[in-house]
Amino acid sequence: MKKTSGEKLKNEIIRQAVFWIALFVFGIFRNYGEHEQPDFRELFYYDVCHWIFQIIGANWIYSVLIRQFFEAKRYFLFTVYFIGSIYILGVLNRLFIVYAAEPLFVDYPQDRIYDIFTDIKYLLFSYILPVISGSFIFISMRFMLRYRDQKQHALQLQKEKSELELKALKAQLNPHFLFNTLNNIYSLSVTGxxxxxxxxxxxxxxxxxxxxxxxxxxxxxxxxxxxxxxxxxxxxxxxxxxxxxxxxxxxxxxxxxxxxxxxxxxxxxxxxxxxxxxxxxxxxxxxxxxxxxxxxxxxxxxxxxxxxxxxxxxxxxxxxxxxxxxxxxxxxxxxxxxxxxxxxxxxxxx
Structure with missing residues (x-):
């Protein structure tokens, strides 16, 4: 039975919710264990900020860049858009943390917008890599699920094809068998x-x-x-x-x-x-x-x-x-x- 678009959307939301919550919890425990006396509240807020942009970045990279460019073999455009996308995501992530999130839980001096855009090294290791790492795990999971679904779909198509062919073969065989049997009875009736x-x-x-x-x-x-x-x-x-x-x-x-x-x-x-x-x-x-x-x-x-x-x-x-x-x-x-x-x-x- 084919799934409706509403069922597919519901399943997609459930899958992503389970995946991203699990990844978030794993990241919390990993970061908490890396510090001797961690401020759990501060770590939690930073992880939430990175987590939001991981979700946005992963879905953008998979749904748009990979599906529309990489799988269409438009590799040059994919490379250009990928580099541009992760840079923009990294900048937006840092802007969001510095100007929207940090004022709510810490009192750090705010970085200048110019520095946020030009400090590539800090941007790469502190903001872009978390997005890329989350996206990599997410995309790997999506490819595994796609492979499983395609394999199940292929098996289902083969099964349906076999069933249709078997029905056609039986429909062909039964009249043939019946025709021969009726001929036998006809032969007996002719001889009385x-x-x-x-x-x-x-x-x-x-x-x-x-x-x-x-x-x-x-x-x-x-x-x-x-x-x-x-x-x-x-x-x-x-x-x-x-x-x-x-x-x-x-x-x-x-x-x-x-x-x-x-x-x-x-x-x-x-x-x-x-x-x-x-x-x-x-x-x-x-x-x-x-x-x-x-x-x-x-x-x-x-x-x-x-x-x-x-x-x-x-x-x-x-x-x-x-x-x-x-x-x-x-x-x-x-x-x-x-x-x-x-x-x-x-x-x-x-």
Whole structure:
């Protein structure tokens, strides 16, 4: 949620108040410790005077000189304005102390205005350096906060981008999956198969999964396996006895995966393994989990006319989703040996 300008101003005031009060208290204790018999009242008034000009100087240097000149790479103007600014701040600081503050708590002879402007050495060490030191600490803090905010903003943008892309990928995958399933049921209806009613029942379960689980970020592996079994039952109605499914589940350690992840691989196995032949087809599916990883494998026949199984909406879509869900954390191996196609996916168990 974006912050309003009022909230930003409030946060800025709180940040600066905390910082400057902390710096002021630190300066009081430091100056008090440097003197054997300090006059606390006098030290306090001098520190307040320096503190006021530290706040003015730090905000001027950061908000105007650095943001508008240094960051715009106008280095010459930045240097000129910086030197001129700290000189003017030092003079104003000394004028304020000599003519406005000191008469309230001490009875010192007042310096001449000419001396205030021309005594550069005294001006530098007693008035300009306190402003510069406070400004340096303040500006360092602001850069650290800016770096943190920019990093958080970049992470948030990346997260939002990933979420939008995932939604687009799921929106692309679900109709594709549904289209193939409806084609299967249509094939059964054309042949007048009595299995149509059973297939509609399985499709109902699949649609329920797509609607109520497909848009989640992650689902339990057990739920994904249940819908895979529904899909297999739907496919078995099509292929009768010539299709053999060997499914092994060793999921002693429960975990979560992106919805439709395993199902998409299974769908590809049927598409490229069972649809392309009239002979006997064996598809092997395995899911194993341990304390750290989940390993999913699918093995199906591969026929010479359909060797290009790396392309298409299915696997390409899944690769992109894996990159978003598990950046540099997953392993996907695709092998083609002895006219068989094998996929092994290993993901962190979350």
């Amino acid at each position: 198969s009595d299995a149509v009613s059973h297939s509609i029942s399985h499709l109902s379960d699949i649609l329920d999964y797509l609607l109520y689980h497909g848009q989640k970020e992650r689902v339990p592996i057990a739920e994904e396996l249940k819908i895979i079994r529904d899909y297999i039952a739907l496919e078995l109605l099509r292929y009768d006895e010539r299709l053999t499914i060997e499914m092994q589940e060793k999921t002693g350690f429960p975990g979560l995966i992106p919805p439709l992840l395993y199902l998409s691989f299974v769908e590809n196995a049927f598409k490229h393994g069972a649809e392309k032949t009239s002979g006997e087809v064996i598809i092997r599916i395995s899911v194993k989990t341990d304390e750290k990883y989940a390993v999913f494998t699918v093995d199906n026949p591969l026929f010479e006319k359909h060797q290009d199984t790396n392309t298409g909406i299915g696997l390409e879509n899944i690769r992109r989703q894996l990159d978003l869900y598990y950046p540099n954390q997953y392993s996907l191996e695709i092998k083609q040996t002895d006219n068989r196609f094998n996929i092994e996916l290993m993901t962190p168990l979350t």
